Amino acid sequence: MKLNTIQPAAGAKHAPRRVGRGIGSGLGKTAGRGHKGQKSRSGGFHKVGFEGGQMPLQRRLPKRGFKSVSLKYNAEVTLAALERLGAAEVDLPTLKQAGLVGQIARVVKVINSGSLSKAVKLTGVGATAGAKAAIEAAGGSVA
Template sequence: MFLNTIQSAEGATHSSRRVGRGIGSGLGKTGGRGHKGQKSRSGGFHKVGFEGGQMPLQRRLPKRGFKSLTYALNAEVCLSELALVAVDEIDVLALKQAGLIAANAQNVKVIASGKISKAVTLKGIKVTKGAKVAIEAAGGKVEE
């Protein structure tokens, strides 16, 4: 099989409709465009959502919500995931190398989800109150 020999399955393609070719075709005279009006004319079109001059729906409805541009730069790490890091002194680079956070992450926060038994030292990483208590209880410390 070669790319130039590939064909569509039988019945998958249909010949295009030939409009304006006489009464017998069923699509003669107006050619399926109806009578008069902008849509019946050649070149007669308007942009998507145009309502004939009436205020369009997307402008009648209120603007809502917000999409943060820094959303992708923030990352969360669970307490239980800290045990997966091989080194005891954990920073953002160590978490990236362990594959726990995305490569483009800049702001990292440890949340109190799961348990930690290994003593680790966190550097340059934000920590929730509950996570800080758990880390210090396991013999680790948090340096910000």
């Protein structure tokens, strides 16, 4: 085998569709564009969602909801994750290094999910009321 003899497998390549080349091709006359109208014309197309001047669907529907821009900077850590971490003092860099929160996280909160048996001291990390009670019950503190 040589580089100049390499060919694609049989049936791997298809001839491009040749529109507007006569009745026998099956795509003659209007070339698959239908009759008249903007979409049949050369260069006649429109932006996505355009409905011919009718009020588009995305403008007919009511606006609803809100997505906070700062949401991506917030993160949660469970009590079970702190138990697995096994560190005596926990702060934001410790959590990032362990991979428990994302690198762009700024605000971290411990939530009451799972159980904690080790004493953990939280610094610069928030906690829910239930999580705070569980941490203090295990002999830890939330600063």
